[in-house]
Amino acid sequence: MTRRRFRFLPHTADLRIEVLGRDLPDLHASCIETLFSLLTDRRRVREAVVRTVAIEGSSSEDRLFFLLREALLLFEIERFLVRRAHGTIQGNRVTMSVVGEFVDPSRHVLGREIKAVTRHAMTVRERPGGFAARFVVDV
Numbered sequence: 232m233t234r235r236r237f238r239f240l241p242h243t244a245d246l247r248i249e250v251l252g253r254d255l256p257d258l259h260a261s262c263i264e265t266l267f268s269l270l271t272d273r274r275r276v277r278e279a280v281v282r283t284v285a286i287e288g289s290s291s292e293d294r295l296f297f298l299l300r301e302a303l304l305l306f307e308i309e310r311f312l313v314r315r316a317h318g319t320i321q322g323n324r325v326t327m328s329v330v331g332e333f334v335d336p337s338r339h340v341l342g343r344e345i346k347a348v349t350r351h352a353m354t355v356r357e358r359p360g361g362f363a364a365r366f367v368v369d370v
Contacts, residue, residue, distance in 0.1 A: 237265040247352065247367045255291070258355070258362040259325055260316035262295060263302045266348070267313040267331075269368065270306060271339050276314040279332040287324045291355035294325050295364055299348040302329065310334040343370055 237250040250265050252258025267273055284301045288294035305311040310333050318327035334341070346369040353366045 236261050237268075245349070245367050245369050247365065250364045250366075251358075251361060252364075253361045255320055255355075255362055256318045256325075258364055259295065259298055259318050259320075259327060262299060262364055262366070263313055263316040263327060263329060266299055266302055266345070266368070267306070269343060269345060271312055271341055273312070273314050275338055276312045277332045278314050278330045280311070280330070282309075282311060282329050282331075283326065284329065285324065285326045289323060292350070292353045294320075294323070295355055295366065296348065296350050296353055298325055298327060299366065302327075303345060303348055305329070312339060345370055 237248055239246060239248060248265060250258065250262045252261045282305060284298065286294060286297035286301055288297050302313065311331060312334060313329040313331040315330045316327055318325055349367045349369055351367055355362060355364045
């Protein structure tokens with residue numbers, strides 16, 4: 232079993248989360264996987280379909296915000312659940328491949344509703360051994 236790469240942080244409302252990654256692409260992938268861990272048990276999501284999300288942003292926080300927003304739209308519009316994510320960064324452009332499947336009510340229990348990922352208090356920082364991101368989701 233792998234060690235959890237995220238934790239909940241105190242917040243007056245909503246959910247504030249800290250996510251760790253070895254490098255920026257790994258951090259972005261971990262943030263997307265964390266977002267979908269809030270929605271359902273990702274262990275029950277099959278790796279059946281690949282979707283690609285590409286965004287551009289001028290800062291690390293902008294790129295993370297746009298990426299999480301696009302990932303949440305995959306769920307809201309297509310009812311797509313992510314099991315695993317992997318990405319690359321070229322300049323200000325982040326491209327993420329997400330692997331998963333569409334919601335199957337017979338196998339997927341949806342836990343909480345996420346209304347939005349907010350830009351409020353979002354940070355991306357380098358730390359010993361990698362990077363850390365903090366963000367808030369509106370539930």
